[in-house]
Amino acid sequence: MGYYINVEPGVNVYVEDINPTGGKTIFFLHGWPANHKMFEYQFNQLPQLGYRCIGMDMRGFGNSDKPWTGYSYDRLADDVRSVVEALKLQNITLGGHSTGGAVAIRYMARHKGYGVAKLALFAAAAPSLIKRPYFPYGLDKEVVLSIIRGTYDDRPKMLREFGDMFFFQYVTQPFAEWFFQLGLQAAGWSTAAVANTWLGEEGLFSDLGRINVPTLIMHGIHDQVVPFPLAEVQKEGIKNSILIPFEYSGHGLFYDEKDKFNRELALFVG
Template identity: 75%
Template sequence: MGYYVRVESDVHIYVEDINRMSQKTILFIHGWPANHKMFEYQFNQLSQMGYRCIGMDLRGFGQSDKPWEGYDYDRLADDVRSVIGALKLQNITLAGHSTGGAVAVRYVARHRGYGVSKLALLAAAAPSLIQRPYFPYGLKTEDVKQIIQDTYHDRPNMLQGFGNMFFFQHITEPFSDWFFQLGLQAASWSTAKVANTWLYEEKLFQDMGEIQIPTLILHGIHDKVCHFPLAEAQKQEIKNAKLVPFEYSGHGLFWDERDKFNQELAKFIG
């Protein structure tokens, strides 16, 4: 079932809600620059296992509204709060991939984990996606600036290049085309503005220290986007966190090792 949640007077967020009668709920937050459909292989299997799977499209992406402003982590986390409140969710698992994982971290810290009893970080872009003087493990600043420039000049080519580095396992050309289309459904300005927040605003070192709920970290060791040392930093900074490395996965571990991914997530939730 799909519907919209109003998060501002003129901004609505699209939500896909599967197996609504289940008491075990997972709210998925997708990564940049895709949308909730990237979790297709979780929705199919986990719903059959008895879980309620909710996917939301972040503002600017997928079927959500695409305003000009509002792409910092605070605003995106506030959108998550609006969705959780509108759906009256309680004791859920919040699962975020890549930038969605960063938003999930900010949500738990900013909103004190409202409605959330467990956190799953899936190749999360935390504590910092880019390299900093005190954190040398992320992407190079110039590479992110190139992504932003390419977004404004040839977004389809940028998306294709990003997709080519996303998965570790072999993907078919039809699958590659499908994944490419997910990125095209976003607005160009939201695609660029979220990337811009990686550079100048968003770091999550303090946020991670405020997380008190059980946290599962799933991360591919071949990840070329959010390098594996990010997962190790998450494990070190988040109390009560468990790290599960994925030896045959890149950034797209939700597909690369989807059976293991779903099993680990289900085992964590219980």
């Protein structure tokens, strides 16, 4: 079941609600530059176990509206709050991949975990995707600047190169093409705007300590996009958290080891 939810005047986001009459709810936030369809292999399996799965396309991506502005972590977290309120969600597990994980963390801090009973982070881009003078982990700033330049100069080429480093396990050419098309569904300006948000000074350092629900951290040890040490920093900063390394995964652990991913997530949700 798919529908649009208004998050601010003139801006609607697309939400897919799978097994809406199911039991416990898992709300998935996708990573950059894809959309909710990246969780296809979770949506195929978890509803069979009785879960209700909700996938939201963040503004600027997938089927959602693509306004010129509104790509800060604060605004994206506020969009999530609008969906939680519109669907009257309670006691959910909020799960986020990569940038979606960063938005989930900001949501927990900014909205005091409204409606959320548990948090699940999948290769989350937090507390900072880039290295900083006081933070030696993450990507070099120049890598992100190159992504932004590539978005403006030749977005398909940039997306193709990003896809080539996304997975650790072998993926077929048809699968790689499908994943590539997910990125093309975004607007170029929103693709660049979110990348600019990674460079912002806000970061998520103070947010980690404000999370007070059980938290599952899953992260591929071969991740070339969000290096594994960031998961260890998350584990140190979030009370009542557990870290599960994925030994045969890169950034796309939801597909590289999809059976383990689905199993561990289901065990955590309960």
